[in-house]
Amino acid sequence: xxxxxxxxxVCAKCTDSCCSKCFNVGDENIFNCLTEDELKxxxxxxxxxxxxxxxxxxxxxxxxxHVVCIKNGLAKIIAEGEGDKKLILRLVTxxxxxxxxxxxINEIRHxxxxxVTEVDCCFIDSEKIFELVSKNSLFAFELLKxxxxxxxxxxxxxxxxxxxxxxxxxxxxxLHLKNQIFNSNPFETNLSRHELADMTSMTMESFIxxxxxxKSAGIIAVEGSNMHIIDEEALVVISRKG
Amino acid sequence: xxxxxxxxxVCAKCTDSCCSKCFNVGDENIFNCLTEDELKxxxxxxxxxxxxxxxxxxxxxxxxxHVVCIKNGLAKIIAEGEGDKKLILRLVTxxxxxxxxxxxINEIRHxxxxxVTEVDCCFIDSEKIFELVSKNSLFAFELLKxxxxxxxxxxxxxxxxxxxxxxxxxxxxxLHLKNQIFNSNPFETNLSRHELADMTSMTMESFIxxxxxxKSAGIIAVEGSNMHIIDEEALVVISRKG
DNA sequence: ATGTTTTATTGATATATGTCAATCCAGCTA
DNA sequence: TAGCTGGATTGACATATATCAATAAAACAT
Numbered sequence: 001x002x003x004x005x006x007x008x009x010v011c012a013k014c015t016d017s018c019c020s021k022c023f024n025v026g027d028e029n030i031f032n033c034l035t036e037d038e039l040k041x042x043x044x045x046x047x048x049x050x051x052x053x054x055x056x057x058x059x060x061x062x063x064x065x066h067v068v069c070i071k072n073g074l075a076k077i078i079a080e081g082e083g084d085k086k087l088i089l090r091l092v093t094x095x096x097x098x099x100x101x102x103x104x105i106n107e108i109r110h111x112x113x114x115x116v117t118e119v120d121c122c123f124i125d126s127e128k129i130f131e132l133v134s135k136n137s138l139f140a141f142e143l144l145k146x147x148x149x150x151x152x153x154x155x156x157x158x159x160x161x162x163x164x165x166x167x168x169x170x171x172x173x174x175l176h177l178k179n180q181i182f183n184s185n186p187f188e189t190n191l192s193r194h195e196l197a198d199m200t201s202m203t204m205e206s207f208i209x210x211x212x213x214x215k216s217a218g219i220i221a222v223e224g225s226n227m228h229i230i231d232e233e234a235l236v237v238i239s240r241k242g
Numbered sequence: 243x244x245x246x247x248x249x250x251x252v253c254a255k256c257t258d259s260c261c262s263k264c265f266n267v268g269d270e271n272i273f274n275c276l277t278e279d280e281l282k283x284x285x286x287x288x289x290x291x292x293x294x295x296x297x298x299x300x301x302x303x304x305x306x307x308h309v310v311c312i313k314n315g316l317a318k319i320i321a322e323g324e325g326d327k328k329l330i331l332r333l334v335t336x337x338x339x340x341x342x343x344x345x346x347i348n349e350i351r352h353x354x355x356x357x358v359t360e361v362d363c364c365f366i367d368s369e370k371i372f373e374l375v376s377k378n379s380l381f382a383f384e385l386l387k388x389x390x391x392x393x394x395x396x397x398x399x400x401x402x403x404x405x406x407x408x409x410x411x412x413x414x415x416x417l418h419l420k421n422q423i424f425n426s427n428p429f430e431t432n433l434s435r436h437e438l439a440d441m442t443s444m445t446m447e448s449f450i451x452x453x454x455x456x457k458s459a460g461i462i463a464v465e466g467s468n469m470h471i472i473d474e475e476a477l478v479v480i481s482r483k484g
Numbered sequence: 485a486t487g488t489t490t491t492a493t494t495g496a497t498a499t500a501t502g503t504c505a506a507t508c509c510a511g512c513t514a
Numbered sequence: 515t516a517g518c519t520g521g522a523t524t525g526a527c528a529t530a531t532a533t534c535a536a537t538a539a540a541a542c543a544t
Contacts, residue, residue, distance in 0.1 A: 079397070081405040082482055089397075110394050133383050140382035141375050147386065151393035152352050155321070155331075158400040162443040163323040165530070193492060201404040203532055208493060224492090224540085240324055407500070435522065445502055450523060466510090466522090 030097065030142040038132060038139075047123045051075075051115040058098065058113040065107070066123040068098040073119030074181075074190060077154075078112040078198075088199040089154045091116070091181050097146065117190050161201045164242040169200040170210045171239040174220065178229050186221075186228040272339065272384040280374060280381075289365045293317075293357040300340065300355040307349070308365040310340040315361030316423075316432060319396075320354040320440075330441040331396045333358070333423050339388065359432050403443045406484040411442040412452045413481040416462065420471050428463075428470040 031039065048071075051057055057068060060080050070092055077089045077098075089111060092098060098113055107126075133140040160172055173196065178187060189196070197207035214220045219235060221228040229235065273281065293299055299310060302322050312334055319331045319340075331353060334340060340355055349368075375382040402414055415438065420429060431438070439449035456462045461477060463470040471477065 079401040081401060082484055085405045085484070087401055087404055089401075110398070130383075133386070134379040137376040137379050137382055140379055140386065141372075144375070144382065144386050144389065147390060148393070151390070151397065155393065155396060155400065156352070158397065158404065159321040159323060159329055159331075162329055162400065162403050163327045204491095205493080205533085206531060209531095212493085242324055242327070446521095447503085447523085448501060451501095454523085 029095070030139065030146050033138040033142055034132065034136065038136060042124060042128050042132065043122075045125060049121055049123055051119040051121070053115055053117055055115045055119075056112060057115055057119065057121065058109050058111070060109055060112040062109055063107050064099070064109045065126055067126055067129055068113070069122045069124065070094060070096045070098065071120040071122065073121075074116040075113050075119050076116055076195065078114060079110075080112055086198050087201055088195060090150075090157065091199075093181060099147065116195070164239075166200070166202055166206055166210050167213070167238050168240075168242045169202065170207065170214070171235040173200050174214075174227070174229060175232070175235055175239065177227070178232075186226060189225050189227060191225075271337070272381065272388050275380040275384055276374065276378065280378060284366060284370050284374065285364075287367060291363055291365055293361040293363070295357055295359050297357045297361075298354060299357055299361065299363065300351050300353070302351055302354040304351055305349050306341070306351045307368055309368055309371055310355070311364045311366065312336060312338045312340065313362040313364065315363075316358040317355050317361050318358055318437065320356060321352075322354055328440050329443055330437060332392075332399065333441075335423060341389065358437070406481075408442070408444055408448055408452050409455070409480050410482075410484040411444065412449065412456070413477040415442050416456075416469070416471060417474070417477055417481065419469070420474075428468060431467050431469060433467075 031042070034042065051073075057075060060078070072094055075092050075098075077092060079087045079089055081087065092113070129143070133143060157172075161169055164172070177189065178185060182188075191199075193208055194204045197204040200207065211220070211222060214235075215222055217234070219229070219231045221230060273284070276284065293315075299317060302320070314336055317334050317340075319334060321329045321331055323329065334355070371385070375385060399414075403411055406414070419431065420427060424430075433441075435450055436446045439446040442449065453462070453464060456477075457464055459476070461471070461473045463472060
């Protein structure tokens, strides 16, 4: 139960085109299409906030007054259910833009976002986004695409979870971590076993068991938080078989 | 394996403001904000298509060249997995607008849409939608909202499926059918037991068993395709407990 | 170093859910 | 009317996964 209010400090180091410079990689940078003036307006009152590992960045069911841009670090998007049930929908990392599932819909956040490592991010007032959407149609289009892409990604992941057995889900997770999140082969997860289990909608104990199976089959090597995928083909086959 | 190409006929009966008239209910009508000229442009080459029950309206993994507006009937949005695995993500009915999960993302449909009853619908060229998005920012905003609302709804449903036991899922489904889809209490489903099971990600046999339990507990009355929720409170409790 | 708390791992067991096969029933065709 | 066909239902059984409890290992404070 963390408070959503955080000590905020005006971003000192990046006064002008911070946002465009922060997000100049790949197609997630929806700020590219803004004019100088629009960009200035956007970042005029943005606030830079630092989170420690474990802290809550956005909280489900609170009002959605800001959009968050992650400049650095790793965070998890969580759907909280009844009781203590949590499901980690996806990980977000440097250069991601978060809406918490729903600006645009009755201004309520549909998910919780929590820092996994230390996280640096900018809070931008939603009103500014609204203003830009109604002024710059290209920006609206880019935002539309980004939003859709993120949602489809999460939906596909969830469909997999409902349709596959545990080995298939763990295989999917490992491939995702290697290819989408950490982009390196022996990779250091920063995520506890419990968190990894929450990403596949299974118990920590079950997750560990599957991991052990993969290990003794020679498909992966695991040493604490360090994971090495040895036989990626095998994982793909397991994923496909379900 | 149905072909995606269908015999199409130009909509004869509704030449002018068909689309705005067809979708004049509630907030799903994103065409309200269009000017006369824009509306004319939009519907100029639209095509009216009729589908029989069971026919495929949009097919997953085909190219997404059109947006579909449902004028009449009931259809199901399906995520197809490996093998024969199907998951019905949501039902769509009169006055719904379908993008098949992703116009805007590499032009590929992410879901299959299939007619449950007879379905009347209009096919509108995606290019026209793109054009309007870049011309009319209010329209872009409305489309953004619609898209987001639909996706969040599906995500929430899937989260429930991954977090709840079968009774909770069946309770959710029954409440959804009564309150969102058919809007009446004894309601006629038109859906087979198999389809209902596919909406909750469980086996037909398991679904029937839970239905039977609810029946003998006096919570519902079932007579073939006709269902009557007697004790809604009980369903809500079951849903919450998971 | 020593104890203390959290996290990871393992094992034994319970339970939810799926699978397979048989039967029942309604709608259709001859 | 009889016979067929496909969905609905039921039962016996198999298995995937969760739960509970115990231990091991690591992180942390004193």
